[in-house]
Amino acid sequence: MRDHGKISAMIPKYPKFKFVEYSDLSAIAEHLDKYPCPICELNIPNIFIWKDFDRPQITTINDNLCIYVSPSNESSYFLEPVGTSKFKETVEICLRHARKISRASELFALKLDPARYLVTEIRNQFDYIYSTRDLAELKGRKYDGKRNHIKRFKERFPEYKYIELIKSYKVEADGLFEHWFAQRKSSRHFPKLAYTSQKRAIDTAFEYFDKLGFDGGAICIGGKMKGFTISSWLNKDTRSVHFLYGDPSAKGISQVLLWEACNKTYAQAKYLNLEQDLGIPGLRKAKLSNYPLKLEKKYEITLRETAGSHQ
Numbered sequence: 001m002r003d004h005g006k007i008s009a010m011i012p013k014y015p016k017f018k019f020v021e022y023s024d025l026s027a028i029a030e031h032l033d034k035y036p037c038p039i040c041e042l043n044i045p046n047i048f049i050w051k052d053f054d055r056p057q058i059t060t061i062n063d064n065l066c067i068y069v070s071p072s073n074e075s076s077y078f079l080e081p082v083g084t085s086k087f088k089e090t091v092e093i094c095l096r097h098a099r100k101i102s103r104a105s106e107l108f109a110l111k112l113d114p115a116r117y118l119v120t121e122i123r124n125q126f127d128y129i130y131s132t133r134d135l136a137e138l139k140g141r142k143y144d145g146k147r148n149h150i151k152r153f154k155e156r157f158p159e160y161k162y163i164e165l166i167k168s169y170k171v172e173a174d175g176l177f178e179h180w181f182a183q184r185k186s187s188r189h190f191p192k193l194a195y196t197s198q199k200r201a202i203d204t205a206f207e208y209f210d211k212l213g214f215d216g217g218a219i220c221i222g223g224k225m226k227g228f229t230i231s232s233w234l235n236k237d238t239r240s241v242h243f244l245y246g247d248p249s250a251k252g253i254s255q256v257l258l259w260e261a262c263n264k265t266y267a268q269a270k271y272l273n274l275e276q277d278l279g280i281p282g283l284r285k286a287k288l289s290n291y292p293l294k295l296e297k298k299y300e301i302t303l304r305e306t307a308g309s310h311q
Helices: 022-034 044-049 087-098 132-137 141-156 167-182 192-207 253-263 281-288
Strands: 057-061 064-069 101-105 117-121 127-131 161-164 215-221 224-233 238-246 271-273 294-296 298-303
Touching: 022 044, 022 064, 044 192, 044 238, 057 087, 064 087, 087 101, 087 298, 127 132, 132 253, 132 271, 141 253, 161 253, 167 192, 167 215, 167 224, 167 238, 192 238, 215 238, 215 253, 224 253, 238 253
Parallel strands: 238 271
Antiparallel strands: 057 064, 101 298, 117 298, 127 271, 127 294, 161 215, 215 224, 224 238
16 A cells, blocks of 8 residues: 555653654554554655654653654644553643643544543534545436536636546646636635645655555646646555645636545545544535535543643
8 A cells, every 4th residue: 555665763761752754654553554544644655744743752761653743833742642551641741741632533432431531522623424435426316517618618618638647747736726726815714824734744655655655636628737636545444635725717617626525545445534624614515515525533632630721
């Protein structure tokens, strides 16, 4: 599925940490393969391509993999520990160090004693999970609007082509992203930080496209790229879709791109994880309009005596 190289770095033991590098991914995979998690934050390509924004550091606590994240826009936190050894003790160490565990899965949250821990839903971080077949076939009245969008797009752009996205298309993808962001930079939801973090993540994804096992597709109109999507396997049934951008001037292109990808590039996956909406109203509306099978809930965990002190 992925090639992280033959040599993997050693993950230090707490209280020592190291920043995530490509050579660490095999060691991280050894933990995640034993204890797979449904959330997109614990997708190995996601950990790596967003490393310049999240600045993840790794350590082991009681032989559990612990990832300490220090994003530019919020206080530092641990992702949920990966493993089951000395669970309560490991959670306590994480919370003494960082004061919060964030983006934790529902399965993890249910293991915690509510008298000891404050467990708070983070709605903006919920992942959207879909049936790939449903998004490929668009059957039923609830998808009438989607089918109409696709029909009108085909009428406007009968010459469009859907092609496999490969590493060498980076220049075209960069140009499309710049155009896409230029239409949104005045919005409070898309500050300069959002541009910088997304641009760097896209650059890293293309640089390691084959090594990290990415797949994707693109729509071209008149020989120019007008939309692209990139994903990787989250688990044996699910692909996590990291990027999906469409030229705003080509109305309906995002729906057509997703539909084409589900019929072709992503067809082998039973489920798609379209990741979070980050509280962006238009993005939430778009994700809900595709009728997710479920929302993969995520939580923030704090000790009750410190809850609210580190928001």
